[in-house]
Amino acid sequence: MAESPxxxxxxxxxxxxxxxxxxxxxxxxxxxxxxxxxxxxRVFRPEFNKDKCVRCFLCYIYCPxxxxxxxxxxxxxxxxxxCKGCGICANECPTNAIEMVREVK
Amino acid sequence: xxxxxxxxxxxxxxxxxxxxxxxxxxxxxITPSTLVPEKISEFVANGELDAEFIKVESEHSAxxxxxGAAAAGVRTFTATASQGLAxxxxxxxxxxxxxxxxxxxxxxxSLSAPINIWNDWQDSISQRDTGWMQFYAENNQEALDLILLxxxxxxxxxxxxxxxxxxxxxxxxxxxxxxxxxxQEVVDEFLGEYEPKHAYVDPHRPITxxxxxxxxxxxxxxxxxxxxMERAKKVIDEAxxxxxxxxxxxYQKIEEYKTEDADIIFVTMGSLAGTLKExxxxxxxxxxxxxxxxxxxxxxxxxxxIRELAKKTKVLAFIEKNISMGLYGAVFTDASAALIxxxxxxxxxxxxxxxxxxxxxxxxxxxxxxxxxxxLEEGKVEKxxxxxxxxxxxx
Ligand code: SF4
Ligand code: SF4
Numbered sequence: 500m501a502e503s504p505x506x507x508x509x510x511x512x513x514x515x516x517x518x519x520x521x522x523x524x525x526x527x528x529x530x531x532x533x534x535x536x537x538x539x540x541r542v543f544r545p546e547f548n549k550d551k552c553v554r555c556f557l558c559y560i561y562c563p564x565x566x567x568x569x570x571x572x573x574x575x576x577x578x579x580x581x582c583k584g585c586g587i588c589a590n591e592c593p594t595n596a597i598e599m600v601r602e603v604k
Numbered sequence: 605x606x607x608x609x610x611x612x613x614x615x616x617x618x619x620x621x622x623x624x625x626x627x628x629x630x631x632x633x634i635t636p637s638t639l640v641p642e643k644i645s646e647f648v649a650n651g652e653l654d655a656e657f658i659k660v661e662s663e664h665s666a667x668x669x670x671x672g673a674a675a676a677g678v679r680t681f682t683a684t685a686s687q688g689l690a691x692x693x694x695x696x697x698x699x700x701x702x703x704x705x706x707x708x709x710x711x712x713x714s715l716s717a718p719i720n721i722w723n724d725w726q727d728s729i730s731q732r733d734t735g736w737m738q739f740y741a742e743n744n745q746e747a748l749d750l751i752l753l754x755x756x757x758x759x760x761x762x763x764x765x766x767x768x769x770x771x772x773x774x775x776x777x778x779x780x781x782x783x784x785x786x787x788q789e790v791v792d793e794f795l796g797e798y799e800p801k802h803a804y805v806d807p808h809r810p811i812t813x814x815x816x817x818x819x820x821x822x823x824x825x826x827x828x829x830x831x832x833m834e835r836a837k838k839v840i841d842e843a844x845x846x847x848x849x850x851x852x853x854x855y856q857k858i859e860e861y862k863t864e865d866a867d868i869i870f871v872t873m874g875s876l877a878g879t880l881k882e883x884x885x886x887x888x889x890x891x892x893x894x895x896x897x898x899x900x901x902x903x904x905x906x907x908x909x910i911r912e913l914a915k916k917t918k919v920l921a922f923i924e925k926n927i928s929m930g931l932y933g934a935v936f937t938d939a940s941a942a943l944i945x946x947x948x949x950x951x952x953x954x955x956x957x958x959x960x961x962x963x964x965x966x967x968x969x970x971x972x973x974x975x976x977x978x979x980l981e982e983g984k985v986e987k988x989x990x991x992x993x994x995x996x997x998x999x
Contacts (some may be wrong), residue, residue: 522828524701536992
């Protein structure tokens, strides 16, 4: 397969990524979800009850992030690095297998 | 060989843009600068200038388009005036904060209300805190030259700030004068291609520009703009020196005229400097020890040069076509700030004149002189600000 013309030169970008302010406050390596975790501002987290789950995938389909993937048996797994706690999954789940619980440190 | 011809300042500005070869021009027609984009669109249509000409529906869009283009890494240009410049206001901060070296021509015009299309500097002076450098031209040749110089300074890696070049509405924008159009090769040598080092689009190097800054970072970004403006002072001097070598025309942040041994020096900007010099000649013949000084650069403010000028005289009087409501004229206020900690300073006076295109006549300058002479003789100032040429019978 041909290489994507848009392949990011990570090494070069990382060299420019600095602790210092850049002219124009430019941010290098933006939008890289590998570096920028987006789950930090969550107030509620989805908690999953396997006993109630019927493996309908609805939560997986509706998650806007997408922070849900399915394990080998087809049960949802929540990735808390990226789940923003919107509660859509809990709202959509037909069996109420997902409960939104306040985050406490 | 440079071509010597006659043209309006608007055409001179368009020629300067053509010589600088911007890749994107976005403009909305506004009196009195309309001819600038008109002329440039001609250049583009005739294939004399290889650029994208974007016709926008407002000045807010014009400057926004240029922010986008400059952020993508190309040289850009626009022209505006008055309410149009005011409409750009919020984006002017963005251009400076993103450190984009956009250059813009201003046909300096008054602001409404009442609507008035004639000359004063209230439009660009009102933008003084945006982070844009400001140059003011005395004549049409300077309008052309200062635009080239503005690119040179704006794109310097030590500066990276946008710049505006003002020339007085109608007095210059619509008046034909001899102008020398420099050779394209010499301009190319002087400016070179714009090679953006920080802001440009490259899929292999994705960046976010114009991002959100939390309190933890915002203040540093503002400091960097301020610091760049400080550095620009030296870069401007260097650019002026190089320009003189290449084109033979000399520029200074503050140009002095008959200031040696002067008791009273009048300071002004733009086309009024021409009137002032002629009036000084006349007064010298009459035996008055007066001098003139012209500020070519208003932002960054020429603090050092004002201090040097102040040492030469007993009265330093500013004549300016703008007013900061609630205090004095902006140029006077800035100059006073530059002198605040000097142990010895001259008497400082401010004269507001020529608003909304009113002619500044020799009679008015005589009126200013009599006020300055009185202050000099009495050694004190009752009121530092005077409006000259007011029609008191209407008040
Ligand atoms: S709470 Fe929102 S973001 Fe988190 S897993 Fe559910 S749908 Fe996805
Ligand atoms: S929506 Fe509910 S029932 Fe369906 S897979 Fe997700 S958790 Fe299970």
